[in-house]
Amino acid sequence: MTSDRPFSASAPPAPDFARASLFLDFDGTLVGIAPRPDAVVVPPGLATHLRRLSDALEGALAIVSGRSLPELARFLDGFDGLLVGSHGAEARGMAPPLAHAPEGIGAVQAALSAFAAREGLLYEPKTLGGAVHFRDRPAAGAAVAAFVDTLAAASPGFAVQPAKMAFELKPAGASKDRALTALSALPAFAGRAPVFLGDDATDEPALAWAGTQGGFGIKVGPGDSAARYRLPDPQAVARWLGMEG
Structure with a gap:
């Protein structure tokens, strides 16, 4: 896989659980955008689906979000896998890229x-x-x-x-592409092609990074992107990941 193809509206190929590692944004990707950040509706059974998906990937799955880590963990209560919050500045299940709050x-x-x-x-x-x-x-x-x-x-x-x-x-210095670089150094991700799904400007560095590392990015929703593929909404993401039902 290469990163020099133009962005298209085409759907991605089916997930290859034997070869891929998956990095998933939260808002706009796993759940819909809400009028207020605390008003998102988490689909029933999402944590259970994520656990099963992580098992299928032999642990090569991480949720990478701009939300604070405690808030992300609360919304995904029941999922005990890797969580990265604050754009890579906080993490559960690995040493975070940034372990302390900035001064001031x-x-x-x-x-x-x-x-x-x-x-x-x-x-x-x-x-x-x-x-x-x-x-x-x-x-x-x-x-x-x-x-x-x-x-x-x-x-x-x-x-x-x-x-x-x-x-x-x-x-400063916290970004999702840096978080993916750190995550990819973990044993569970070794030798796997990274696939990142995200919907926002905050996700663009990570979408581009995945394409340079033998994998690809998937843009969720409208707009130009560094990603190679697109899915229209979180419901399509759930279908692509086999998480419905």
Whole structure:
């Protein structure tokens, strides 16, 4: 497999459980996007399906999300496999790429929360940062971007992460492609072709990375992407993974 093919709307080939390793985003990939981050609806039996999928892959499965690790674990209660949160800064089941919060995190979170309250926007606290969502007020996007950029410039150790109708401050250096590199060094992933599924701008580095490592990326939903393949929504992801029923 190579990474030089143009992005297409074609569906990916069936999963090869004997040769592939799977890395799955959470929001927009395993579950639908909700108006609020705490309002996502987790499909019944998702944790059980993920356990079975991990067994079929002999442990070569990880959930890689921008959510805080404790929140991700709560939504996937019953799944005891590898979890990576905060864009690779937190992990369960392996040594995380980043094991401590950046200096000044309290001040950064307070500033984001105060700005969101002042502008009537939604603040999402995270273990190692925070996000301001403007899904209900799309016209506020430019103001959110400007505020977050200014705050990042004054806050060493943090970087801006654009997301769907949101801007986040996360630990500088944390990214999903770096998380996949670390995960791929684990014994369960050795010799397997990485396949990453994601839907957001936060996923693009990992989608591209998978294509350079003998595997491929799968973009979930619309939009241009570095991925080779596309699936339309989380329901199609579930069907592709054999997780329905």
